[in-house]
Amino acid sequence: MIKLCVFDFDSTLMDGETITILSSAMGKDKEVGEITARAMAGELDFYESLVRRVRLIEGLELSRALEITSNLPFIAGAKEIIAYLKSKNIKTVVFSGGFHIATDSAQKKLGFDLNFANELHHKNGILTGNVGGEMMFGDSKGKMLLRLKDFMGLSSDEVACVGDGANDLSMFKEAGTGIAFCANKILKEAATHIIDIKDLNEIKKII
Structure with a gap:
């Protein structure tokens, strides 16, 4: 029985890539x-x-x-699948190689239990082009999931896990x-x- 479901954020729960959407405000979305x-x-x-992508949004106002x-x-x-999983007493967590300013807002709207992401550094209300946080590397999701499994006493x-890209591979290795998803x-x-x-309700046929 599944007790924990981990979602990627960009192009999985959210329709697009946060960094690309942010960069469009700077005219850098194509790059x-x-x-x-x-x-x-x-x-x-x-x-x-x-690191290369975040440098391209240096100068964007934090507001x-x-x-x-x-x-x-x-x-x-997105909202329906989180509600469905929670109705089955399954914890829902988001691992994002993107940013807390997106996942924290989404958590309030979608209702998932917890999220791990990165922080866009800013100074005097302006993005500096630097980034740091919990999901910086290709294997970050797998390492974090291993910690969560140990903390919650769960087996694989x-x-x-639900994801769409290469940086989700490490967490897939930790999940049964x-x-x-449209991957x-x-x-x-x-x-x-x-x-x-492209409908997260399809997960109901699996879990």
Whole structure:
């Protein structure tokens, strides 16, 4: 029986990539999007790609970033699947290689239990182009899930993960159920289940 379900955020619960949406305010969305695509396909080291992308939004006003991230679009079924899992007493957690300014806002709207992400550094109300936090590396999600499993006393068979890109691979290795959601080929190959319909309600057929 599943007791914990971990979701990726960008392009899994949220419809798009937070860093690309933020960078559009700076006119850098095309450049950022290209780096993101390479990272999610496993062609570029995640840490390197994260640092390069965040540098491109240096100078963005924090107030504008907060406004953008409080109005992000969600994937169809996002609120419903969290409610469904919680009704089954399954803890819901988000691991994001993105940013707390997005996941913290989403937690209030969607109702998941906990989230781990990164912090965009800012000074005098302006983003500095620097980033730090809990999900900086390609294996961060797997390491954090291992800690959560130990803390909660769970086996891998009691854990499900939902994601779409290469930086989700490490957490899939720690879960008995790995759901590749509208995912890249590299993650589909590591998954126990594949969903190609852009509706998170499809997870109800699995869990």
